[in-house]
Amino acid sequence: MRFPFFKRKISKQLFTIAFYNLENLFDPKNNVRTLDEDFTPDGFKKWTPKKYRKKLSGLAKTIFKIGQSANPYPPVIVGVAEVENQSVLRDLIETEPLEDVDYDFVHYESPDERGIDTGLIYNRKYFKVIMSEAIPLMVCNPDGVRDTTRDILYVCGHLNGEKIHLFVNHWPSRRDGAESTEYKRMAAAEVVKGKIATIERDEPNPKCIVMGDFNDDPSSKSVQTLLQDTGLHNPMESLHIPKSRGSASYKKTWSLFDQILLSHRFYKYEKGSHSFDTANIFDQDFLKEIKGKYKGNPFRTFVGKKYLGGYSDHFPVYIVLKLNK
Template structure:
């Protein structure tokens, strides 16, 4: 589904900004510092080099095609979640058609006990990295012990020479209950708001792009806190239909955990700036289950320990921008 935000048509160059949860992109090698034993040849999932390469191939093909219905060229920026390390992202960028594109990536190891992190893949031709850092997300569980969750990746750069600030997220899960864990995701929202407030001390009207798997829907308290506290626009709000449309499924209902939010500075047509044109879920038929009770849902790599051979348990999302030259 494609949601246009401006009636004005433009023949100017478009740029795709995407996000994709890669569903446990681990290499098959054992790392004693993280909980990755299941994703080894002798682990519960029997994760072999062959299966790993097959997943890389599927993901690479998908990433370069996100947004193809609106724009025939590969995305300029791609935020990802659930990448184990630099090695898997380097392998991904050297797989299939991705190796023929001028992609680079940014990744930092986070304290997540499973070792799955966020990353930003970018086209060097269009995006110039000026600064990057992980923002520590300090949340405690009910016992007062710190949760070792994912950092928030912050990248400052120039998209076609326009200064932008990008945040890539994978917020704390709902594993212990959505209500019980809600406060953790609200803390994540406030952490980003604090960072944006510091940016605004130096820039009057900064360009902000916040993407990720938020483990909350657009209507959730955490996303509303982020949207209102940072004065953002969320084009994903109208895409979510719990009965039939979203990016992942749980308990028979569609969730819209994967989103791209932007600052209101992108809702303009000023010269030499980018304007938000549209937003969509990239639910290509190749990414869907083809039959059975789960027909139409994301074609997963695993269901529990059962290998399905699919792509991910999430659909990618994207926002389309137009550069006003």
Template sequence: MSDNNLYTVAFYNLENLFDTINDPNILDQDYTEDGRLQWDDDRYENKIYKLSKAIAHIGAKTLSAPPTLLGVAEVENKKVLNDLIATEALADANYNYIHYNSPDERGIDTALLYQAATFEVVRSKAIPLLVYNEEGIRDYTRDILHVFGKLYGEEIHVFVNHWPSRRQGAGETDYKRIAAAKTLHTVIDQIRVQEENPKFIIMGDFNDDPHSPSVKEHLVTSNFYNPMEKLLIPDERGSLTHNFSWNVFDQIIISTNFFDAYRSKLTFLNADILDEHFLTEWEEKYKGFPFRTYVGTKYLGGYSDHFPVFIQLKKS
């Protein structure tokens, strides 16, 4: 199948892509030259270079161009996005992006990079994720980014997510991610009332696996398909590791009308994780794990603690 018949849609958690400038409005002090992580220009430029190299490889086995659509998480601001898309590896893609500042205390946001030559943005907005603890105190987490646009003339709703973390424990924080799933479904249900047969791509770091209740029971209803469910092999493969176990928190979920070749200009072809050797740890104990930028305060100089995930769509 030729390049002209394929589009790659991807998601990548970039692991704390901060610039080196202290922003007094967010908790980014660690990511400064004098901060706890000694985050200087050399380290920043090395990370930008490596991330651009990884992004350029997404889907490269079947397509010679970077992803048409790329959702990202853990970006600080527009400066880091501008620096990323201006790199030599990505300059020819002519990326533009949609980004809104979120209320996250650390200042890490989501964004959607898109090739303006092939994807037309019609409108976009940030959907607030209102999550409260048992005391009624709001957890200021990332918004859900909603971008509505046209790819190959096909209208598509894209949602980029970075759901609340498991930092206090998976069971203790389940309710937060279930709330995120319900928030997203409320928006999706409203769109389905207003539009006939709308198409959806839901991507992000869900901080839950495909079989977790928030995803399996509250997000992937009968009208959706999650190709990432088949990619998780607990002792062998995933998009990130925790305590030496694999997870697939990074997922791309599609509406089932992407399988309708008669009514759709774009249909689902495949899904995968980009976990090639250059993105992995070489040290024997962690061999094959994502080659990350930091472990605690120890600088490794890698790419990210997550692998990118992607799907490919073909023209019908």
């Protein structure tokens, strides 16, 4: 018999916070306001209810297991990217085994032309939302037309009574070239820095967690810019090994676009507060291709039009916090 997570006591007061790019979590319905026609039964991907349910099941089982080598319980907070709408998030948290966790979520529709947004899933027993907002990222393409990209999701709340500020990001892609699009990700970094500065005016030394798919590595200019004058530290930096380890792979080179940054205050012991314990990439074997030239890469749902039936083209990343008694 399986007992619901919300009836268990957290072991050693450890709490996992994760981020996961879900690789195009679309429902099979056609939304006339977004470019989701590919993800319909008659579309390019032949995206059926059966395939959708299989993806939900795989993602739910993955999220439930994130970080279990460090903490045997499911994450209390999960930032997600590439979700179509509130409906898919609701379906996800109501899929076994997540249905046994007291999860809820925060989501706003963004102007992204593909119809993909960010979201925040949280366990209501341990995290209480105070307020949230979608922070627009106003960047233009070289022709002066606005790039309708994802908003930055900001959520303020109490984790076990301690106030924390969360940012969920999915920064503009490198599709048109890393260098030619760098200015967009630099702009995103400045938006987050500006919001943190605003918070600091009312709250000295706030505890912030900035997570997301930054479409840049820890050593990239945009991420390094984000660390400047914000009191943030990147525990993911040492995990990136371009030849052998990261959260996504392209042409046999690993990137670590998926990262979780946190305030330096998480590295101090303060009674009744949370402190940093560990960080890692959740790259278990069941999430990987098991054979062929892509062996070891994330087992994704699609490669172009070809349906593989996997989870995502990204591995999740996570940190573990310890509640100091």
